Amino acid sequence: MTSPLLGSAPAGAGPDTDAMKQIVARLAADEYAGRRVGTPGGRAAAEWLADLLSEVGAAVTLDEFAVRGAVREVYATPQLTIHNGHTARDLVFRREFCEHLASADRPEPRIGPLADIGDRDLSGAWVLDGGMSADRAAIAYASGAVGLLVPRGTDAAGWMPKMIAGPAPVALPVLAVRNDLHEQLRPAIGTGAVTASVPLRTVDVTGTNVLATFRRPSPERLAVLLTAHFDGVGDDPGGVRFPAACDNASGVAAIVAAARVLDAILPRQVGLAVALLDAEEAGAHGSAYHARFVEDGTFVVNLDGAAQLSDAAHVQAGGPAHPLLAALDAAGRKVGVPLLAAAMPSDNRRYAAAGLAAVGIGMGMPGYQTPAETADRVEEATLDRAARLVVATVTNLAAAYNPR
Amino acid sequence: MSIDTTTAGGFAGDPTEALNPPAAGACCGGRTEPAQLSTCCGTAAQADAEGSCCGTAAKADAVASGAGCCG
Numbered sequence: 001m002t003s004p005l006l007g008s009a010p011a012g013a014g015p016d017t018d019a020m021k022q023i024v025a026r027l028a029a030d031e032y033a034g035r036r037v038g039t040p041g042g043r044a045a046a047e048w049l050a051d052l053l054s055e056v057g058a059a060v061t062l063d064e065f066a067v068r069g070a071v072r073e074v075y076a077t078p079q080l081t082i083h084n085g086h087t088a089r090d091l092v093f094r095r096e097f098c099e100h101l102a103s104a105d106r107p108e109p110r111i112g113p114l115a116d117i118g119d120r121d122l123s124g125a126w127v128l129d130g131g132m133s134a135d136r137a138a139i140a141y142a143s144g145a146v147g148l149l150v151p152r153g154t155d156a157a158g159w160m161p162k163m164i165a166g167p168a169p170v171a172l173p174v175l176a177v178r179n180d181l182h183e184q185l186r187p188a189i190g191t192g193a194v195t196a197s198v199p200l201r202t203v204d205v206t207g208t209n210v211l212a213t214f215r216r217p218s219p220e221r222l223a224v225l226l227t228a229h230f231d232g233v234g235d236d237p238g239g240v241r242f243p244a245a246c247d248n249a250s251g252v253a254a255i256v257a258a259a260r261v262l263d264a265i266l267p268r269q270v271g272l273a274v275a276l277l278d279a280e281e282a283g284a285h286g287s288a289y290h291a292r293f294v295e296d297g298t299f300v301v302n303l304d305g306a307a308q309l310s311d312a313a314h315v316q317a318g319g320p321a322h323p324l325l326a327a328l329d330a331a332g333r334k335v336g337v338p339l340l341a342a343a344m345p346s347d348n349r350r351y352a353a354a355g356l357a358a359v360g361i362g363m364g365m366p367g368y369q370t371p372a373e374t375a376d377r378v379e380e381a382t383l384d385r386a387a388r389l390v391v392a393t394v395t396n397l398a399a400a401y402n403p404r
Numbered sequence: 405m406s407i408d409t410t411t412a413g414g415f416a417g418d419p420t421e422a423l424n425p426p427a428a429g430a431c432c433g434g435r436t437e438p439a440q441l442s443t444c445c446g447t448a449a450q451a452d453a454e455g456s457c458c459g460t461a462a463k464a465d466a467v468a469s470g471a472g473c474c475g
Contacts, residue, residue, distance in 0.1 A: 317422040322420065333413040342425050
């Protein structure tokens, strides 16, 4: 089977690096708008991936599921203006301040004097607090405060990473202000004022998993499920892009490439399926939904990040994963990828929680959930090593697997 | 005599350490130990409360502080 993008099946060959780069570039493109779950861009990405997998011979279904009360959506650009004397300064969203996910929805700008959380009178004020506390927020709300300003850092490039799932909202609007600016506001308490808005709502959405079966296992034979999430946090209103090339277009590309190689070389009795998952960024809802339908005994390999391998690939395992870890360890030695036991809070945990043998592998996400997470930051060498690691793991597993 | 623990690939130590990696938390990985605070994931109770596999407030703070272990 051939594909305009993927070409002919790579029997006996390694992963197709050019095809992986093209998948990353396509998923990171403007047309998918950052691929947030429940958006037209997210759905379009799922449909494109389904077509891609169908073209290379997999039986593909799009499996929808509901995500309720989990996705926080910035639906207009928040405002934060500092007034001090006769001057006013508008801070830059995502560089100097950002939404706090515990914020209430307050789309209309409100002005108020600056106050400190320890002040006696908070009525009508925007209140500086040293950290987010639901208890203190409740006290400030009861005292008549307009909103809260809490400090937060940035990544090395000066971005405030975007997330779409978080703690339960409090009664007040809350903005996170860059640490140094938050500190600079303190001298203005009593004299300065703030105008701010936080258009942030919780939305119920429909997610779409892309499920591809390359071959079903013969009875009592090895079944392998390769997974990667394709969703991102979505572009901001106003046109700021979040391409999500590293987290996790890179993982999707490596998983698709690995599946194509494995489909060409595995014994026919071995089952091979791919699940490209939605709503990971909202709390791994796609895998939580899918895990209940996966056959007992299936081995799951999840890849979240294949963009920039540094010292070692991070690995977390769960469920009855000893054979899988042994196969992965041998694969790492074979293809020269060092492995490190480290937290991988991703879809692998959902499969493990369902009782399946699962490993999560992470090989780097430069620009994590910022506009700097562009396709050019995905290293070709890391894509290749990730795909080879997955291929070698599954082939080792197939060689060692003894049916009961 | 020293033992060289460096490796060109694979785990440097026991692969089964990946079943209980440092700072993995007790979110969705099937661990049964009492909830521990994780750098990225908070506690199991926080994760449960948010219907997620991570305590996302902890994740937000970890990401904001530059931790590269999330996601």
